[in-house]
Structure formats: structure tokens, C-alpha cells
């Protein structure tokens with residue numbers, strides 16, 4: 001048993017994003033008692049309330065450091081580790097063709113694949129991303145390197161190979177036949193899904209069915225993936241893809257999907273309704289373990305269908321600014337009842353750190369026009385980067401906050417390791433109202449944090465130690 005002393009900050013319980021403000025826990029003299037064997041939090045609260053039965057065990061005093069839940073990144077591209085800040089001279093489709101497809105083709109080389117897997121894993125640890133939905137490589141050798149390095153580091157992961165059966169010439173190295181698309185995906189599930197413990201409810205490693213987006217697959221692929229998902233959903237396999245990102249008229253992503261498939265809405269292509277007129281052609285890929293990245297330009301019907309099926313959104317404002325994709329309407333999306341969690345979308349997102357994505361979320365949503373403008377509360381930001389991510393991964397009962405009973409995924413944040421953050425926290429204006437002052441400090445912590453301030457990363461109570 002270990003007791004970690006520090007400044008606890010998390011969103012307790014299981015609130016909605018709007019109720020996250022009332023669920024904010026902020027305890028300067030806090031204590032986390034963790035069972036070393038199970039990694040479960042036994043006690044979380046003020047250190048002077050630690051029960052006597054836990055008092056005699058190992059104590060790790062982090063001083064004034066903040067103890068935050070590990071960040072959850074619900075959308076990040078492993079094969080784009082070296083593609084942040086890639087200049088393609090255009091928006092989504094041009095950037096894919098010019099920068100991304102050629103970059104991802106390099107992962108066919110096993111030596112390159114191992115190097116990028118090590119660097120990807122190291123970047124995750126630097127950024128305190130303890131759990132992630134990882135958009136994978138087309139190549140099994142690269143996925144093997146990814147899963148192997150992630151396990152060596154002791155991080156959580158959901159990932160699946162990127163599926164492409166259609167596309168431009170630049171995507172040719174990433175494409176397979178229809179039959180291979182399904183066979184390789186099923187082989188990956190059979191080999192890697194929950195293979196660390198043999199039980200999806202205790203595993204750190206899970207797999208997903210990951211078509212890149214509708215434009216990279218055919219109706220035959222969508223039908224076969226629907227059948228595949230129906231056959232593996234009970235095993236806790238996930239689905240991950242992109243939705244409604246680029247709305248440039250006629251030549252952008254959304255209009256191209258609608259023209260190509262002759263469907264009424266983009267979401268229909270993932271919902272089994274991928275035939276002309278949005279008529280049903282197969283099984284749906286939507287559900288509680290499905291995460292759609294972006295969802296910037298959804299119709300009301302699409303949002304309500306996602307809420308109805310428990311499908312979540314990976315919100316990636318950093319990436320959306322980088323590719324000129326627009327801004328997901330915060331109020332309308334949240335009001336529809338869809339879970340909205342944070343995603344870096346590296347490499348279209350050019351930041352690895354979830355708090356930087358939250359900082360961009362604050363900026364883009366306060367800049368929405370008219371009544372849509374909203375100044376997100378720091379508790380809502382923290383919620384979106386932690387507990388909402390766990391919820392999107394259908395794993396809220398396991399991690400996402402520091403409640404007793406959860407698995408102990410947490411970060412030790414030491415502001416003195418990053419002088420600009422320390423100076424914000426030390427010298428910034430604070431209200432005389434202690435509650436507002438507390439919120440101002442949390443806001444500065446999230447906005448001002450950078451990787452150097454993350455001193456330690458714990459998953460299931462174990463310190464993550466990783467040599468590249």
C-alpha cells in the first residue's frame with residue numbers, strides 16, 4: 001500500500017459536463033492511498049482524514065505538487081508521430097495526399113516502425129497521456145511495435161490498424177484488397193485484444209476497427225466491417241474513425257462523401273445506411289465503444305443519433321485550426337447529449353499535450369458567434385480532458401478521476417519544473433472569493449502547463465518508467 005501526498009484536483013463522481021463545476025475536487029493537503037497489488041485507489045481526500053488502517057504504510061510526499069488524473073487522448077495518430085507541423089499547402093484532403101499518406105507508408109519498414117513506436121510512446125509519457133484511442137498503422141509490423149512498446153511502458157491503449165480499400169495514388173501503399181482488410185483486422189483483434197490479461201474488463205490493451213474515413217473504404221468494406229463488428233462487439237472491441245471534419249463546398253470531405261455514396265448524411269455511412277438514398281446495406285458501426293473524431297459540421301439528426309447510440313465525439317480544436325476545418329459548436333453538441341472528450345489528433349493537431357487542446361477549446365468556443373459563445377469553466381476543461389475521455393472509452397468505472405475504487409492513473413505536476421507556469425501560479429491575480437480564486441488557479445494550471453511540468457506518470461498505481 002502506498003500513500004501519495006499532494007494537491008488533489010479532479011472531477012469526482014460521474015457528472016455531465018455541465019455538472020462538472022459542482023463536482024470539482026480541490027484539496028491542497030490531499031492524500032491518495034493506493035493498493036500496490038491491484039492499483040486501486042483505497043482512499044482519496046484530505047490527508048488528515050486518512051483512516052488509521054492505512055497510516056503505517058509507505059508514504060510518498062510530493063510536497064506542493066498537483067496530483068491530477070492522467071490525461072485521456074481520444075484521437076491520436078501513431079503513424080503521424082513525425083508529421084506534426086507538416087506543410088501541405090491546403091486543408092484536409094490536400095494535406096492527406098501531400099504529407100500524410102507518404103509519411104504513413106514508411107511504417108512498412110520494420111526498423112522504422114520500431115523507432116516511431118518508441119518515439120510515440122515516449123511522447124505520450126511526456127504529455128501525461130495515460131489512456132488513448134490510437135489511430136493505427138496499416139501495417140501489422142508497426143502495430144506490433146506499437147502494442148509492444150505501449151505494454152513495456154505500462155500505458156493504456158485502444159488501437160486498430162488503419163483500414164483503406166480505396167483512395168488516391170498516394171494512398172496505394174496503405175491500401176489492401178477487400179478480403180485482406182477484414183482478415184488483417186480480425187487477426188489483429190485475435191492477437192492483441194485484451195491479450196495482456198485475457199479479460200477486457202481488466203486489460204490495459206484493447207483493439208478497434210478503424211476505417212480511416214468513408215472516403216478510404218467502399219460499400220463492400222463498410223458492409224464487411226459491420227459484419228465483423230457485430231461478431232466481435234461482445235468482446236469489447238471498439239470502433240474509431242473520422243466524421244464531418246472538412247466542409248469545403250463540393251471538393252471537401254463532407255460533400256465528397258455525400259456525392260460518392262449518395263447518402264443524406266455522412267454519419268449514415270457508418271450507421272449501416274451507406275447505400276444510395278441512405279438505404280440500409282449492412283450493420284451499424286455506432287455504439288458505446290465507438291468514437292468519432294471531429295464531428296465539426298453535424299446536423300441535429302446526426303448528433304441525436306450519436307447520443308441515442310452512445311457514440312462519442314473526440315473533440316480536436318487544435319487540429320481543426322491547423323487544417324482550417326472550423327469549430328465544433330460546443331453548446332449545440334453538448335445539448336444533444338453526446339459525450340465530448342478531448343483529442344490531440346496529432347499530427348494534424350500540432351500539440352501532444354491534452355491541456356494545450358483544452359486551451360484551444362477555451363479559445364475557439366469563447367470565439368463562437370453570438371449566443372453560441374461560451375467561456376468554458378476550468379472544471380469543464382479538466383472534465384473534457386480526463387473523465388469524459390474515460391466515458392468515451394466506456395471505461396469510466398475504471399479510471400478518469402481520483403475517486404476511491406478507481407484504478408490509480410494520475411500525474412504529478414511540479415510547477416517549479418516549468419518557470420512560466422510557476423510564475424503564473426505564484427504571481428497571477430486571484431479573487432478575494434476563495435472559490436473563484438481556486439478556479440483561477442486551476443485555469444492557470446491547465447493553460448500554462450507544458451510537458452516539463454509533468455514530473456511523474458502513474459498507471460494503475462505504478463510509476464511509468466521508460467527507456468527509449
Ligand SMILES: [Zn+2]
Nearest residue numbers: 077242293345
Ligand atoms: Zn485524425
